[in-house]
Amino acid sequence: MRIVAVDVFGVELTPAAGDFRLSRGRTMSASTSWVVRVTADDGRRGFGEACPLTSAYLPTFTGAVRAALEELAPALLGADPRNLADVAARMDATLLGQEAARSPLDVACWDLLGQDAGQPLATLLGGRVSDELPLYEAIPMGSAQETAQRVQRALDAGIRRFQLKVGGDPRADAETVARVVEQAGEGAVVIADANGGWSLADALVAVRALEGLPVFLEQPCRRFEDVLHVRRATTLPLILDESVTDADSLVAAVRRAGACGLNLKIGKVGGLTPARRLRDLAVALGASVTIEDTWGGDVAAAAIAHLAASTPPGSLFSVSLVNAAVVEHVAGGVPRTVGATASAPDGPGLGLEVDESLLGDPVLSFRA
Ligand SMILES: [Mg+2]
Structure with missing residues:
Protein backbone atom coordinates (compact mmCIF):
# COMPACT_ATOMS: atom_id res chain seq x y z
CA MET A 1 0.00 0.00 0.00
CA PRO A 120 -11.65 -0.55 14.12
CA LEU A 121 -8.88 1.67 15.46
CA ALA A 122 -9.93 0.98 19.06
CA THR A 123 -8.79 -2.61 18.49
CA LEU A 124 -5.46 -1.54 17.01
CA LEU A 125 -4.88 1.06 19.76
CA GLY A 126 -4.95 -1.60 22.46
CA GLY A 127 -8.41 -3.14 22.43
CA ARG A 128 -11.94 -1.91 22.98
CA VAL A 129 -12.39 -1.80 26.76
CA SER A 130 -14.50 1.33 27.31
CA ASP A 131 -17.80 1.08 25.46
CA GLU A 132 -19.61 3.86 27.29
CA LEU A 133 -17.44 6.95 27.06
CA PRO A 134 -17.89 9.30 30.05
CA LEU A 135 -18.65 12.59 28.29
CA TYR A 136 -18.37 15.94 29.99
CA GLU A 137 -20.03 19.24 29.16
CA ALA A 138 -17.82 22.29 28.79
CA ILE A 139 -19.43 25.42 30.24
CA PRO A 140 -17.96 28.67 28.84
CA MET A 141 -17.30 31.78 30.91
CA GLY A 142 -20.52 33.75 31.14
CA SER A 143 -23.03 35.39 33.45
CA ALA A 144 -24.42 33.47 36.42
CA GLN A 145 -27.69 33.10 34.55
CA GLU A 146 -26.05 31.81 31.35
CA THR A 147 -23.98 29.34 33.34
CA ALA A 148 -27.00 28.06 35.29
CA GLN A 149 -28.99 27.62 32.08
CA ARG A 150 -26.23 25.67 30.36
CA VAL A 151 -25.67 23.45 33.39
CA GLN A 152 -29.42 22.78 33.61
CA ARG A 153 -29.66 21.87 29.92
CA ALA A 154 -26.80 19.40 30.38
CA LEU A 155 -28.33 17.95 33.56
CA ASP A 156 -31.60 17.47 31.69
CA ALA A 157 -29.68 15.52 29.02
CA GLY A 158 -28.29 13.24 31.74
CA ILE A 159 -24.80 14.74 31.88
CA ARG A 160 -23.13 14.68 35.31
CA ARG A 161 -19.65 15.87 34.36
CA PHE A 162 -18.92 19.54 33.93
CA GLN A 163 -15.82 21.40 32.91
CA LEU A 164 -16.41 24.94 33.96
CA LYS A 165 -14.27 27.61 32.35
CA VAL A 166 -12.71 29.93 34.94
CA GLY A 167 -9.53 32.01 34.99
CA GLY A 168 -10.98 35.49 35.45
CA ASP A 169 -11.58 37.26 38.78
CA PRO A 170 -10.68 34.52 41.29
CA ARG A 171 -13.37 35.37 43.88
CA ALA A 172 -16.11 35.57 41.25
CA ASP A 173 -14.81 32.34 39.71
CA ALA A 174 -14.96 30.57 43.07
CA GLU A 175 -18.55 31.73 43.58
CA THR A 176 -19.50 30.42 40.13
CA VAL A 177 -17.88 27.06 40.86
CA ALA A 178 -19.69 26.79 44.22
CA ARG A 179 -23.02 27.52 42.53
CA VAL A 180 -22.42 24.86 39.86
CA VAL A 181 -21.40 22.28 42.49
CA GLU A 182 -24.67 22.98 44.29
CA GLN A 183 -26.73 22.87 41.08
CA ALA A 184 -25.07 19.73 39.72
CA GLY A 185 -25.78 17.90 42.96
CA GLU A 186 -24.37 14.86 44.71
CA GLY A 187 -22.18 12.60 42.60
CA ALA A 188 -21.53 15.10 39.85
CA VAL A 189 -17.98 15.77 38.68
CA VAL A 190 -17.04 19.45 38.45
CA ILE A 191 -13.74 20.58 36.95
CA ALA A 192 -12.68 24.22 37.23
CA ASP A 193 -10.51 24.81 34.15
CA ALA A 194 -8.65 28.13 34.12
CA ASN A 195 -6.82 27.36 30.85
CA GLY A 196 -3.78 29.03 32.39
CA GLY A 197 -5.74 32.26 32.78
CA TRP A 198 -4.86 33.04 36.40
CA SER A 199 -1.69 34.74 37.52
CA LEU A 200 -0.03 32.98 40.44
CA ALA A 201 -1.59 35.49 42.84
CA ASP A 202 -5.07 34.99 41.36
CA ALA A 203 -4.69 31.22 41.48
CA LEU A 204 -3.66 31.32 45.14
CA VAL A 205 -6.75 33.40 45.98
CA ALA A 206 -8.93 31.04 43.95
CA VAL A 207 -7.71 27.81 45.53
CA ARG A 208 -8.13 29.24 49.02
CA ALA A 209 -11.77 29.97 48.16
CA LEU A 210 -12.30 26.62 46.43
CA GLU A 211 -10.62 24.49 49.11
CA GLY A 212 -13.10 22.02 50.53
CA LEU A 213 -15.38 22.00 47.49
CA PRO A 214 -15.62 18.68 45.60
CA VAL A 215 -13.93 20.05 42.49
CA PHE A 216 -10.97 19.26 40.30
CA LEU A 217 -8.64 22.09 39.35
CA GLU A 218 -7.38 22.18 35.73
CA GLN A 219 -4.38 24.17 34.50
CA PRO A 220 -4.62 27.09 36.96
CA CYS A 221 -1.61 28.97 35.54
CA ARG A 222 0.15 28.88 32.22
CA ARG A 223 3.68 28.42 33.56
CA PHE A 224 4.55 25.07 35.10
CA GLU A 225 6.62 26.66 37.90
CA ASP A 226 3.55 28.68 38.94
CA VAL A 227 1.46 25.50 38.87
CA LEU A 228 3.96 23.94 41.31
CA HIS A 229 3.41 26.82 43.75
CA VAL A 230 -0.37 26.43 43.42
CA ARG A 231 -0.01 22.69 44.01
CA ARG A 232 1.74 23.36 47.32
CA ALA A 233 -1.08 25.70 48.40
CA THR A 234 -4.03 23.38 47.87
CA THR A 235 -5.28 19.85 48.36
CA LEU A 236 -7.62 20.08 45.34
CA PRO A 237 -6.97 17.28 42.83
CA LEU A 238 -5.07 18.69 39.88
CA ILE A 239 -5.44 18.05 36.14
CA LEU A 240 -2.89 19.46 33.71
CA ASP A 241 -3.60 20.16 30.07
CA GLU A 242 -1.70 22.94 28.29
CA SER A 243 1.43 22.02 30.33
CA VAL A 244 1.42 18.46 29.01
CA THR A 245 2.71 18.20 25.47
CA ASP A 246 5.16 15.29 25.51
CA ALA A 247 6.58 12.50 27.68
CA ASP A 248 8.87 14.76 29.72
CA SER A 249 6.13 17.22 30.57
CA LEU A 250 3.70 14.39 31.34
CA VAL A 251 6.10 12.75 33.80
CA ALA A 252 6.80 16.15 35.39
CA ALA A 253 3.06 16.80 35.72
CA VAL A 254 2.51 13.53 37.55
CA ARG A 255 5.72 13.35 39.58
CA ARG A 256 6.51 17.00 40.35
CA ALA A 257 3.05 18.59 40.36
CA GLY A 258 1.19 15.55 41.69
CA ALA A 259 -1.34 15.78 38.87
CA CYS A 260 -3.90 12.98 39.11
CA GLY A 261 -5.26 13.69 35.64
CA LEU A 262 -3.82 14.64 32.27
CA ASN A 263 -5.78 16.16 29.42
CA LEU A 264 -4.57 14.60 26.17
CA LYS A 265 -5.71 16.38 23.06
CA ILE A 266 -4.84 14.43 19.93
CA GLY A 267 -3.91 17.55 17.94
CA LYS A 268 -1.88 19.02 20.79
CA VAL A 269 0.49 16.04 20.85
CA GLY A 270 0.68 15.30 17.10
CA GLY A 271 -1.80 12.51 16.33
CA LEU A 272 -2.85 9.08 17.53
CA THR A 273 0.71 7.69 17.46
CA PRO A 274 2.04 10.03 20.18
CA ALA A 275 -1.35 10.27 21.94
CA ARG A 276 -1.47 6.50 22.39
CA ARG A 277 2.09 6.52 23.74
CA LEU A 278 1.28 9.29 26.24
CA ARG A 279 -2.02 7.64 27.21
CA ASP A 280 -0.15 4.41 27.98
CA LEU A 281 2.53 6.30 29.90
CA ALA A 282 -0.13 8.07 31.99
CA VAL A 283 -1.89 4.79 32.72
CA ALA A 284 1.43 3.18 33.68
CA LEU A 285 2.09 6.06 36.10
CA GLY A 286 -1.33 5.56 37.70
CA ALA A 287 -2.79 8.83 36.42
CA SER A 288 -6.11 9.17 34.63
CA VAL A 289 -6.69 10.83 31.29
CA THR A 290 -9.18 13.09 29.59
CA ILE A 291 -9.23 12.30 25.86
CA GLU A 292 -10.29 15.04 23.45
CA ASP A 293 -8.99 17.44 20.82
CA THR A 294 -8.68 21.20 20.57
CA TRP A 295 -11.79 21.38 18.34
CA GLY A 296 -13.17 19.81 15.19
CA GLY A 297 -16.05 17.83 13.71
CA ASP A 298 -16.88 14.19 13.03
CA VAL A 299 -13.41 13.11 11.87
CA ALA A 300 -11.66 14.53 14.95
CA ALA A 301 -14.39 13.03 17.16
CA ALA A 302 -13.95 9.54 15.69
CA ALA A 303 -10.21 9.56 16.47
CA ILE A 304 -11.01 10.68 20.04
CA ALA A 305 -13.66 7.96 20.41
CA HIS A 306 -11.28 5.17 19.34
CA LEU A 307 -8.45 6.30 21.62
CA ALA A 308 -10.89 6.69 24.53
CA ALA A 309 -12.56 3.33 23.83
CA SER A 310 -9.16 1.62 24.07
CA THR A 311 -8.33 3.28 27.42
CA PRO A 312 -9.02 1.18 30.54
CA PRO A 313 -12.26 2.49 32.13
CA GLY A 314 -10.56 3.01 35.51
CA SER A 315 -8.03 5.35 33.88
CA LEU A 316 -10.49 7.20 31.63
CA PHE A 317 -11.54 10.30 33.57
CA SER A 318 -13.60 11.98 30.88
CA VAL A 319 -14.05 12.49 27.16
CA SER A 320 -15.21 15.33 24.95
CA LEU A 321 -16.51 14.41 21.51
CA VAL A 322 -15.94 17.73 19.81
CA ASN A 323 -18.48 17.05 17.03
CA ALA A 324 -21.44 17.27 19.43
CA ALA A 325 -20.70 21.00 19.86
CA VAL A 326 -20.63 22.00 16.18
CA VAL A 327 -23.32 22.53 13.55
CA GLU A 328 -21.57 20.98 10.53
CA HIS A 329 -21.14 17.21 10.10
CA VAL A 330 -19.19 15.60 7.27
CA ALA A 331 -19.93 12.02 8.42
CA GLY A 332 -23.56 12.26 9.47
CA GLY A 333 -22.82 13.25 13.05
CA VAL A 334 -20.97 9.98 13.80
CA PRO A 335 -19.74 9.23 16.44
CA ARG A 336 -23.07 10.18 17.96
CA THR A 337 -23.53 11.50 21.47
CA VAL A 338 -26.50 9.93 23.24
CA GLY A 339 -27.26 11.67 26.51
CA ALA A 340 -24.10 11.58 28.59
CA THR A 341 -22.30 8.92 26.65
CA ALA A 342 -21.06 7.78 23.23
CA SER A 343 -19.12 4.86 21.82
CA ALA A 344 -16.53 4.42 19.10
CA PRO A 345 -17.77 3.40 15.63
CA ASP A 346 -17.61 -0.35 14.86
CA GLY A 347 -16.37 -0.19 11.26
CA PRO A 348 -12.73 -0.60 10.19
CA GLY A 349 -10.34 2.31 10.70
CA LEU A 350 -12.14 5.39 12.01
CA GLY A 351 -15.39 3.68 10.97
CA LEU A 352 -16.72 6.79 9.23
CA GLU A 353 -18.59 7.31 5.97
MG1 LIG B 1 -8.30 22.08 29.62
Whole structure:
Protein backbone atom coordinates (compact mmCIF):
# COMPACT_ATOMS: atom_id res chain seq x y z
CA MET A 1 0.00 0.00 0.00
CA ARG A 2 1.43 3.38 -1.02
CA ILE A 3 0.20 6.94 -0.57
CA VAL A 4 -0.55 8.44 -3.97
CA ALA A 5 -2.35 11.65 -2.98
CA VAL A 6 -2.92 13.98 -0.07
CA ASP A 7 -5.69 16.60 -0.20
CA VAL A 8 -6.56 19.25 2.38
CA PHE A 9 -10.07 20.69 2.63
CA GLY A 10 -11.16 23.72 4.63
CA VAL A 11 -14.47 23.05 6.39
CA GLU A 12 -16.11 25.94 8.24
CA LEU A 13 -17.28 24.90 11.70
CA THR A 14 -19.82 26.82 13.78
CA PRO A 15 -20.24 26.30 17.53
CA ALA A 16 -23.77 24.91 18.02
CA ALA A 17 -24.36 26.80 21.28
CA GLY A 18 -22.89 30.14 20.14
CA ASP A 19 -19.48 31.65 20.80
CA PHE A 20 -17.46 29.88 23.49
CA ARG A 21 -15.53 32.06 25.96
CA LEU A 22 -12.29 31.08 27.70
CA SER A 23 -10.09 33.00 30.13
CA ARG A 24 -7.92 35.93 28.96
CA GLY A 25 -10.68 37.11 26.60
CA ARG A 26 -10.25 34.24 24.18
CA THR A 27 -13.43 33.45 22.24
CA MET A 28 -14.09 30.48 20.00
CA SER A 29 -16.37 31.46 17.16
CA ALA A 30 -16.76 29.99 13.67
CA SER A 31 -13.44 28.60 12.49
CA THR A 32 -11.86 26.72 9.60
CA SER A 33 -11.13 23.08 10.28
CA TRP A 34 -8.61 21.33 8.01
CA VAL A 35 -9.87 17.92 6.91
CA VAL A 36 -7.05 15.89 5.38
CA ARG A 37 -7.67 13.03 2.93
CA VAL A 38 -4.85 10.58 2.29
CA THR A 39 -5.44 8.34 -0.75
CA ALA A 40 -3.66 5.00 -1.17
CA ASP A 41 -2.81 3.26 -4.45
CA ASP A 42 -5.69 0.78 -3.94
CA GLY A 43 -8.14 3.68 -3.91
CA ARG A 44 -8.78 3.61 -0.16
CA ARG A 45 -9.06 6.97 1.57
CA GLY A 46 -8.11 7.82 5.12
CA PHE A 47 -9.17 10.98 6.92
CA GLY A 48 -7.81 13.21 9.68
CA GLU A 49 -8.78 16.64 11.00
CA ALA A 50 -7.07 19.63 12.63
CA CYS A 51 -8.81 22.63 14.17
CA PRO A 52 -6.95 24.85 16.66
CA LEU A 53 -9.10 26.34 19.43
CA THR A 54 -8.66 30.07 18.77
CA SER A 55 -5.25 31.45 17.76
CA ALA A 56 -4.16 31.98 21.38
CA TYR A 57 -4.90 28.63 22.99
CA LEU A 58 -1.78 26.70 21.97
CA PRO A 59 1.25 28.05 20.09
CA THR A 60 -0.39 27.39 16.73
CA PHE A 61 -3.21 28.80 14.62
CA THR A 62 -5.29 27.96 11.55
CA GLY A 63 -2.88 29.55 9.05
CA ALA A 64 0.13 27.89 10.65
CA VAL A 65 -1.50 24.46 10.36
CA ARG A 66 -2.18 25.00 6.67
CA ALA A 67 1.38 26.20 6.05
CA ALA A 68 2.84 23.20 7.89
CA LEU A 69 0.56 20.80 6.00
CA GLU A 70 1.94 22.25 2.79
CA GLU A 71 5.42 21.16 3.89
CA LEU A 72 4.53 17.84 5.53
CA ALA A 73 2.04 16.33 3.08
CA PRO A 74 4.42 15.93 0.08
CA ALA A 75 6.89 14.08 2.33
CA LEU A 76 4.35 11.28 2.75
CA LEU A 77 3.82 10.60 -0.96
CA GLY A 78 5.07 7.07 -1.74
CA ALA A 79 5.08 5.99 1.92
CA ASP A 80 3.20 2.93 3.14
CA PRO A 81 0.51 4.50 5.38
CA ARG A 82 0.40 1.33 7.51
CA ASN A 83 4.02 1.92 8.49
CA LEU A 84 3.32 4.62 11.06
CA ALA A 85 6.93 4.68 12.25
CA ASP A 86 8.05 5.57 8.72
CA VAL A 87 5.26 8.16 8.43
CA ALA A 88 6.50 9.77 11.67
CA ALA A 89 10.14 9.62 10.54
CA ARG A 90 9.28 11.37 7.27
CA MET A 91 7.49 14.14 9.16
CA ASP A 92 10.38 14.40 11.68
CA ALA A 93 12.80 14.84 8.77
CA THR A 94 10.64 17.65 7.33
CA LEU A 95 9.63 19.89 10.26
CA LEU A 96 10.16 20.10 14.00
CA GLY A 97 7.09 20.50 16.19
CA GLN A 98 3.94 21.44 14.26
CA GLU A 99 1.93 18.83 16.16
CA ALA A 100 -1.41 20.27 15.05
CA ALA A 101 -0.48 19.72 11.39
CA ARG A 102 1.12 16.31 11.92
CA SER A 103 -1.98 15.05 13.69
CA PRO A 104 -4.44 14.80 10.76
CA LEU A 105 -1.80 13.14 8.56
CA ASP A 106 -1.02 10.59 11.28
CA VAL A 107 -4.73 9.93 11.94
CA ALA A 108 -5.49 9.50 8.22
CA CYS A 109 -2.71 6.88 7.99
CA TRP A 110 -4.14 5.09 11.06
CA ASP A 111 -7.53 5.14 9.29
CA LEU A 112 -5.95 3.42 6.26
CA LEU A 113 -4.16 0.90 8.49
CA GLY A 114 -7.48 0.02 10.13
CA GLN A 115 -9.28 -0.27 6.81
CA ASP A 116 -6.55 -2.54 5.45
CA ALA A 117 -6.61 -4.68 8.61
CA GLY A 118 -10.43 -4.74 8.64
CA GLN A 119 -10.36 -3.61 12.29
CA PRO A 120 -11.65 -0.55 14.12
CA LEU A 121 -8.88 1.67 15.46
CA ALA A 122 -9.93 0.98 19.06
CA THR A 123 -8.79 -2.61 18.49
CA LEU A 124 -5.46 -1.54 17.01
CA LEU A 125 -4.88 1.06 19.76
CA GLY A 126 -4.95 -1.60 22.46
CA GLY A 127 -8.41 -3.14 22.43
CA ARG A 128 -11.94 -1.91 22.98
CA VAL A 129 -12.39 -1.80 26.76
CA SER A 130 -14.50 1.33 27.31
CA ASP A 131 -17.80 1.08 25.46
CA GLU A 132 -19.61 3.86 27.29
CA LEU A 133 -17.44 6.95 27.06
CA PRO A 134 -17.89 9.30 30.05
CA LEU A 135 -18.65 12.59 28.29
CA TYR A 136 -18.37 15.94 29.99
CA GLU A 137 -20.03 19.24 29.16
CA ALA A 138 -17.82 22.29 28.79
CA ILE A 139 -19.43 25.42 30.24
CA PRO A 140 -17.96 28.67 28.84
CA MET A 141 -17.30 31.78 30.91
CA GLY A 142 -20.52 33.75 31.14
CA SER A 143 -23.03 35.39 33.45
CA ALA A 144 -24.42 33.47 36.42
CA GLN A 145 -27.69 33.10 34.55
CA GLU A 146 -26.05 31.81 31.35
CA THR A 147 -23.98 29.34 33.34
CA ALA A 148 -27.00 28.06 35.29
CA GLN A 149 -28.99 27.62 32.08
CA ARG A 150 -26.23 25.67 30.36
CA VAL A 151 -25.67 23.45 33.39
CA GLN A 152 -29.42 22.78 33.61
CA ARG A 153 -29.66 21.87 29.92
CA ALA A 154 -26.80 19.40 30.38
CA LEU A 155 -28.33 17.95 33.56
CA ASP A 156 -31.60 17.47 31.69
CA ALA A 157 -29.68 15.52 29.02
CA GLY A 158 -28.29 13.24 31.74
CA ILE A 159 -24.80 14.74 31.88
CA ARG A 160 -23.13 14.68 35.31
CA ARG A 161 -19.65 15.87 34.36
CA PHE A 162 -18.92 19.54 33.93
CA GLN A 163 -15.82 21.40 32.91
CA LEU A 164 -16.41 24.94 33.96
CA LYS A 165 -14.27 27.61 32.35
CA VAL A 166 -12.71 29.93 34.94
CA GLY A 167 -9.53 32.01 34.99
CA GLY A 168 -10.98 35.49 35.45
CA ASP A 169 -11.58 37.26 38.78
CA PRO A 170 -10.68 34.52 41.29
CA ARG A 171 -13.37 35.37 43.88
CA ALA A 172 -16.11 35.57 41.25
CA ASP A 173 -14.81 32.34 39.71
CA ALA A 174 -14.96 30.57 43.07
CA GLU A 175 -18.55 31.73 43.58
CA THR A 176 -19.50 30.42 40.13
CA VAL A 177 -17.88 27.06 40.86
CA ALA A 178 -19.69 26.79 44.22
CA ARG A 179 -23.02 27.52 42.53
CA VAL A 180 -22.42 24.86 39.86
CA VAL A 181 -21.40 22.28 42.49
CA GLU A 182 -24.67 22.98 44.29
CA GLN A 183 -26.73 22.87 41.08
CA ALA A 184 -25.07 19.73 39.72
CA GLY A 185 -25.78 17.90 42.96
CA GLU A 186 -24.37 14.86 44.71
CA GLY A 187 -22.18 12.60 42.60
CA ALA A 188 -21.53 15.10 39.85
CA VAL A 189 -17.98 15.77 38.68
CA VAL A 190 -17.04 19.45 38.45
CA ILE A 191 -13.74 20.58 36.95
CA ALA A 192 -12.68 24.22 37.23
CA ASP A 193 -10.51 24.81 34.15
CA ALA A 194 -8.65 28.13 34.12
CA ASN A 195 -6.82 27.36 30.85
CA GLY A 196 -3.78 29.03 32.39
CA GLY A 197 -5.74 32.26 32.78
CA TRP A 198 -4.86 33.04 36.40
CA SER A 199 -1.69 34.74 37.52
CA LEU A 200 -0.03 32.98 40.44
CA ALA A 201 -1.59 35.49 42.84
CA ASP A 202 -5.07 34.99 41.36
CA ALA A 203 -4.69 31.22 41.48
CA LEU A 204 -3.66 31.32 45.14
CA VAL A 205 -6.75 33.40 45.98
CA ALA A 206 -8.93 31.04 43.95
CA VAL A 207 -7.71 27.81 45.53
CA ARG A 208 -8.13 29.24 49.02
CA ALA A 209 -11.77 29.97 48.16
CA LEU A 210 -12.30 26.62 46.43
CA GLU A 211 -10.62 24.49 49.11
CA GLY A 212 -13.10 22.02 50.53
CA LEU A 213 -15.38 22.00 47.49
CA PRO A 214 -15.62 18.68 45.60
CA VAL A 215 -13.93 20.05 42.49
CA PHE A 216 -10.97 19.26 40.30
CA LEU A 217 -8.64 22.09 39.35
CA GLU A 218 -7.38 22.18 35.73
CA GLN A 219 -4.38 24.17 34.50
CA PRO A 220 -4.62 27.09 36.96
CA CYS A 221 -1.61 28.97 35.54
CA ARG A 222 0.15 28.88 32.22
CA ARG A 223 3.68 28.42 33.56
CA PHE A 224 4.55 25.07 35.10
CA GLU A 225 6.62 26.66 37.90
CA ASP A 226 3.55 28.68 38.94
CA VAL A 227 1.46 25.50 38.87
CA LEU A 228 3.96 23.94 41.31
CA HIS A 229 3.41 26.82 43.75
CA VAL A 230 -0.37 26.43 43.42
CA ARG A 231 -0.01 22.69 44.01
CA ARG A 232 1.74 23.36 47.32
CA ALA A 233 -1.08 25.70 48.40
CA THR A 234 -4.03 23.38 47.87
CA THR A 235 -5.28 19.85 48.36
CA LEU A 236 -7.62 20.08 45.34
CA PRO A 237 -6.97 17.28 42.83
CA LEU A 238 -5.07 18.69 39.88
CA ILE A 239 -5.44 18.05 36.14
CA LEU A 240 -2.89 19.46 33.71
CA ASP A 241 -3.60 20.16 30.07
CA GLU A 242 -1.70 22.94 28.29
CA SER A 243 1.43 22.02 30.33
CA VAL A 244 1.42 18.46 29.01
CA THR A 245 2.71 18.20 25.47
CA ASP A 246 5.16 15.29 25.51
CA ALA A 247 6.58 12.50 27.68
CA ASP A 248 8.87 14.76 29.72
CA SER A 249 6.13 17.22 30.57
CA LEU A 250 3.70 14.39 31.34
CA VAL A 251 6.10 12.75 33.80
CA ALA A 252 6.80 16.15 35.39
CA ALA A 253 3.06 16.80 35.72
CA VAL A 254 2.51 13.53 37.55
CA ARG A 255 5.72 13.35 39.58
CA ARG A 256 6.51 17.00 40.35
CA ALA A 257 3.05 18.59 40.36
CA GLY A 258 1.19 15.55 41.69
CA ALA A 259 -1.34 15.78 38.87
CA CYS A 260 -3.90 12.98 39.11
CA GLY A 261 -5.26 13.69 35.64
CA LEU A 262 -3.82 14.64 32.27
CA ASN A 263 -5.78 16.16 29.42
CA LEU A 264 -4.57 14.60 26.17
CA LYS A 265 -5.71 16.38 23.06
CA ILE A 266 -4.84 14.43 19.93
CA GLY A 267 -3.91 17.55 17.94
CA LYS A 268 -1.88 19.02 20.79
CA VAL A 269 0.49 16.04 20.85
CA GLY A 270 0.68 15.30 17.10
CA GLY A 271 -1.80 12.51 16.33
CA LEU A 272 -2.85 9.08 17.53
CA THR A 273 0.71 7.69 17.46
CA PRO A 274 2.04 10.03 20.18
CA ALA A 275 -1.35 10.27 21.94
CA ARG A 276 -1.47 6.50 22.39
CA ARG A 277 2.09 6.52 23.74
CA LEU A 278 1.28 9.29 26.24
CA ARG A 279 -2.02 7.64 27.21
CA ASP A 280 -0.15 4.41 27.98
CA LEU A 281 2.53 6.30 29.90
CA ALA A 282 -0.13 8.07 31.99
CA VAL A 283 -1.89 4.79 32.72
CA ALA A 284 1.43 3.18 33.68
CA LEU A 285 2.09 6.06 36.10
CA GLY A 286 -1.33 5.56 37.70
CA ALA A 287 -2.79 8.83 36.42
CA SER A 288 -6.11 9.17 34.63
CA VAL A 289 -6.69 10.83 31.29
CA THR A 290 -9.18 13.09 29.59
CA ILE A 291 -9.23 12.30 25.86
CA GLU A 292 -10.29 15.04 23.45
CA ASP A 293 -8.99 17.44 20.82
CA THR A 294 -8.68 21.20 20.57
CA TRP A 295 -11.79 21.38 18.34
CA GLY A 296 -13.17 19.81 15.19
CA GLY A 297 -16.05 17.83 13.71
CA ASP A 298 -16.88 14.19 13.03
CA VAL A 299 -13.41 13.11 11.87
CA ALA A 300 -11.66 14.53 14.95
CA ALA A 301 -14.39 13.03 17.16
CA ALA A 302 -13.95 9.54 15.69
CA ALA A 303 -10.21 9.56 16.47
CA ILE A 304 -11.01 10.68 20.04
CA ALA A 305 -13.66 7.96 20.41
CA HIS A 306 -11.28 5.17 19.34
CA LEU A 307 -8.45 6.30 21.62
CA ALA A 308 -10.89 6.69 24.53
CA ALA A 309 -12.56 3.33 23.83
CA SER A 310 -9.16 1.62 24.07
CA THR A 311 -8.33 3.28 27.42
CA PRO A 312 -9.02 1.18 30.54
CA PRO A 313 -12.26 2.49 32.13
CA GLY A 314 -10.56 3.01 35.51
CA SER A 315 -8.03 5.35 33.88
CA LEU A 316 -10.49 7.20 31.63
CA PHE A 317 -11.54 10.30 33.57
CA SER A 318 -13.60 11.98 30.88
CA VAL A 319 -14.05 12.49 27.16
CA SER A 320 -15.21 15.33 24.95
CA LEU A 321 -16.51 14.41 21.51
CA VAL A 322 -15.94 17.73 19.81
CA ASN A 323 -18.48 17.05 17.03
CA ALA A 324 -21.44 17.27 19.43
CA ALA A 325 -20.70 21.00 19.86
CA VAL A 326 -20.63 22.00 16.18
CA VAL A 327 -23.32 22.53 13.55
CA GLU A 328 -21.57 20.98 10.53
CA HIS A 329 -21.14 17.21 10.10
CA VAL A 330 -19.19 15.60 7.27
CA ALA A 331 -19.93 12.02 8.42
CA GLY A 332 -23.56 12.26 9.47
CA GLY A 333 -22.82 13.25 13.05
CA VAL A 334 -20.97 9.98 13.80
CA PRO A 335 -19.74 9.23 16.44
CA ARG A 336 -23.07 10.18 17.96
CA THR A 337 -23.53 11.50 21.47
CA VAL A 338 -26.50 9.93 23.24
CA GLY A 339 -27.26 11.67 26.51
CA ALA A 340 -24.10 11.58 28.59
CA THR A 341 -22.30 8.92 26.65
CA ALA A 342 -21.06 7.78 23.23
CA SER A 343 -19.12 4.86 21.82
CA ALA A 344 -16.53 4.42 19.10
CA PRO A 345 -17.77 3.40 15.63
CA ASP A 346 -17.61 -0.35 14.86
CA GLY A 347 -16.37 -0.19 11.26
CA PRO A 348 -12.73 -0.60 10.19
CA GLY A 349 -10.34 2.31 10.70
CA LEU A 350 -12.14 5.39 12.01
CA GLY A 351 -15.39 3.68 10.97
CA LEU A 352 -16.72 6.79 9.23
CA GLU A 353 -18.59 7.31 5.97
CA VAL A 354 -17.33 10.76 5.04
CA ASP A 355 -19.64 12.57 2.59
CA GLU A 356 -16.93 14.03 0.36
CA SER A 357 -19.45 16.28 -1.40
CA LEU A 358 -19.55 18.33 1.83
CA LEU A 359 -15.81 18.99 1.78
CA GLY A 360 -15.83 21.30 -1.26
CA ASP A 361 -12.75 21.68 -3.42
CA PRO A 362 -9.38 20.97 -1.82
CA VAL A 363 -7.29 24.00 -0.85
CA LEU A 364 -4.10 21.94 -1.14
CA SER A 365 -3.49 18.86 -3.31
CA PHE A 366 -0.39 16.74 -3.69
CA ARG A 367 0.03 13.80 -6.11
CA ALA A 368 2.80 11.20 -6.35
MG1 LIG B 1 -8.30 22.08 29.62
